[in-house]
Amino acid sequence: MTQSSDAMLEKLANRDYQYGFVTDIDADSAPPGLNEDIVRLISSKKNEPSWLLDWRLKALARFMEMLENDVEPTWAKVEYPKINFQDIIYYSAPKQVKKLESLDEVDPQLLETYEKLGISLSEQKRLHGVAVDAVFDSVSVATTFKGELEKQGIIFCSFSEAVTRCPELIQQYLGSVVPVSDNFYAALNSAVFTDGSFAYIPKGVRCPMELSTYFRINAANTGQFERTLLIADEGAYVSYLEGCTAPMRDENQLHAAVVELVALDDAEIKYSTVQNWYPGDKDGVGGIYNFVTKRGACRGKRSKISWTQVETGSAITWKYPSCLLQGDDSVGEFYSVAMTNNLQQADTGTKMIHIGKRTKSTIISKGISAGRSSNAYRGLVRIQPGATGARNYSQCDSLLLGDRCSAHTFPYLEVKNASSTIEHEATTSKIGEDQLFYCRQRGISEEDAISMIVNGFCKQVLRELPMEFAVEAQALLGLSLEGSVG
């Protein structure tokens, strides 16, 4: 690579994190440490029913057992010092005196914070067609367009609110996709999760707008443990987006979320993420540990769950949005762009578990590594004995920018049914000198040429994002937006 393109990459790699400010706001925080009292405190702050407290305590016991047996997952290609789970604050919320009746009552400083992040909570100012649930540290502070959605029977609110509003749905589905003891971080989340988003789309309803949650970590030394549950009833459709940022701090902060999706017969859920947690500085100091369990169950026949993620943030990403393809003819999709810079580490991918007949899955993963970062795709495709006629196609491409980064591909294909068809392919390459020269000979600067080529490399994924998010994602990737022609 020529000198000027090195300089360009350097610039890309050293781009400042734009969302690193801290909001000075009074917070109601619990003392650090993990024990039954903390779990009881969280549960009581939320006025939870006793069955939920019991559920949490069971999860805590399970987590403590795992901690004792030292089963913290180590198989991912990431390295970090051991986390002391007793040093973390498990509950922090902006102080508010009473329950909010309308957006006007939200602390203006919070509203301002979201304005600064480019998320307007004022419904008039919102782009048409997106409803937002804003989660600040551990608590949902506002949900927009609730009224309009309710007219169609759609429930979209904070998880805490859902516990009181539709406890039967929560009781039926919570932990049904990601059980309490599924994995180390899922157990932790189940014990101490504080808030998150909930959505229920009733039978036959096509959700008229995008639902969106915007997560913000603000307080120091806190972990963020949100829980998201989306249920699409028979024939329903919903497109859901999430975004996230955090202040620049020198210490690492833990984010261990759990997302559960359930799609019943003929239902479809499209779940898009633009993950931009603080990645740490160029020497690898600070940044978020993003250890997230996301899983969707295609329970119904012909149901479909599609994950799209653009991962640019976090010091460490450990994330495998997965699909359990239980219903016959159900479909799972995973589209991912993961870009790592400096000393970032990402180990991300998916699991497609084919259980029902003629289930189909598609995996498109694009990894871009720069700086001294490490970027791994890890994916499992499992065809169970009953999944007659199942099909999977996986394509995992890696692009290396610079000679000090690395790109890894770890696909696992487990096939227990002979009538299935599985195809996996992967490539690793750098931006070709001939491609760069071709662009430059047409008068396009090297910087624009690299952007254009990286953009082209990610296109299969970016085009899966809802329009508004695609713009944000491309900006995040440091790319010029490909224009309206073509």
Add this chain to the structure above:
Amino acid sequence: MSDGVPMLEIKGLRARAGGAEILKGLDLVVGAGEVHAIMGPNGSGKSTLANVLSGRPSVEVTAGSVLYQGRDLLELAPEDRAKEGIFLAFQYPVEIPGVSNAYFMKAALNAARAHRGEEELDGMDFLEFARKKMKLVEFDEALLNRAVNEGFSGGEKKRNEILQMAILEPRLAVLDETDSGLDIDALQVVANGVNALRSPDRSAIVITHYQRLLDYVVPDFVHVLADGRIARSGGRELAHELEKKGYSWLEVAPPVEAAAP
């Protein structure tokens, strides 16, 4: 451009590529409005000359000078040469997955327009402009929305080069074996593209292995390149002579002038 200054003036050009010296003291003057054909056997340095003119980083100029409209060309970056009006039709056009042809051409055109202080074209204006050019080179509009050269046939790739040339309207077009592997219809298209650009203030260098293209693009001058130097120069009749006698005829014929090694 002031009168009398040639479009291109190459003196004593020596260049290395792939670890070997390919051009060994090449001299060439191309006047404004002229079309020059450069012929020669494989390995004689034709493509290296095209690469030097366009600034390909893998070719190293070790001696000599190249003036473009009186300015030192060699100090310019490839993109600046392009913006100044030099266009290379690649012998092997490059595929760029995921980047649409239309977007690519619009970016290239707007880079040049910005350089000239002209307003950039928006998507609609660009499409309208591009459609006219597509007619000229009989370009299938569907290819406009495909990724640059990806999955194009050989002929489609070459047409795409000529379309880009038509859109960018260069002052000096360099066609590097654009005719190789083309049928007569496609050859006609290439010729239309070049002929449409002919004007008193534009020039072209047509590099070719065969004289066939020169029946359609009639050159003002024909040069024969051999072992890194111009071995013979003449009018278009030289091309026919070559066609008849083959390149081996050159080996026995004395060079135009005895250049020092």
Add this chain to the structure above:
Amino acid sequence: MTTLDTAQAHFVSRFADCESRLADASPDWLAPIRRAAIERFAELGFPTRRNEAWKYTSVAEIANASLDPEPPVRDGVSPDDIRALLGSEASQQWFVFEDGRFAPELSSDEALPTGVEIEGLAAALRKQPELIRPLLDRADLLDRPFAALNGAFQRDGAFVRVTAGASPQRPIQLLFIASPGASGRVANQRNIIRIDRGAKAAILLRFESCCEDVYWTNSMTQILLEDNAELDLVSVQSESDAAYHFSSLDIRQERDSRFRSHQISLGGALARSEIYARLDAPGVDCTLNGLFLGDGRQHLDSQTTVDHASPNGTSRELYKGILGGHSRGVFNGSVLVRPDAQKTNAQQFNPNLLISDDAQINTKPTLEISADDVKCSHGSTVGRLDEDALFYLRARGVDERAARRMLTVAFASEIAKAIPQDSLRTQVERLVTAKLERGQFAIETARRSPEDPL
């Protein structure tokens, strides 16, 4: 204690029992090497499935079999046995190893081709310690438990050297045979193959059996290719259906050397091969081809690692699996490109054919790339015979069973076809066809599930 722990303790204590007997059989310098190996094995133990490299293969069965790693010598194989096994190929030149020990009396007594040295490793250890000792004294070989076990009990095997510039016309053929008395035993054999500077050779390692009972072949082969050397290594494993087979190939390639492995895995109840090729110098070319053909309740596991540790290396890998009956296949192919290995070109492809409803495959092709100016790709597919091709053949009057067999043979043939030496290719084709003819393949494939959309 788990079965695995018990077995581990059994092997460690057997070593203590036989250490002095082993020492008597070999030069003194080997004793500390053996000791280091058993100590490492004692640390590692039998691998569990929590070990990523053993995720899909359980060795509980081997551990349960309480086999003897250092049994007394028993002659059992007769020249007639060998003639029966090899058929028409018996007239060729063979070097025979019985339960891992060189058997000159069973080997051909023809003269060796010029530039070729072959003898039992036990003898070579004494004669050429300066060549062999550095190869055996390598701590990194001990990181895999069964290689460590092999290191502890190693005694004999093949020593093959092709001297600088030599280019023997005929392939060098080694036959490793389990004797009728192999029952209950482990044959820990160690082979050393050296292809000196500029030499070119083809070597066959053929594993056969005269024993229908449970035994374990634990084979370790170390190969060194010096500058500009070239080797075709054909390994054919046709152990008996009750056997456990574990073979490890360690390849070091020096500058501009060319190595091609053709590995055919046909036999064994549980068979696993591990290849570790380290491209240690610039300009090296490495090809790994493989075919595993399972039926019945066989479990066939192929592990390969190509380690690009130097610039301008090229590796190509094609491993094909065909699984019928209730067999299980495992492929784990890893391509590493280290930071300095710029201009590496590495390709890997693993297509698999499941031809019965109860066969299964687990495949894990991985790329770990730490250099940017590289071209690396891998692919893997799992599927059945192409229904369109099948229909096409049937429409031309070929009956379904014959059509399936034809397509299966065609799928397998690519690997044999890549063997440049005619005699080796013919031999491999014969063995592969014989395995496919065993019946189970063709019969079971005809059974299709009624819910099958095709």
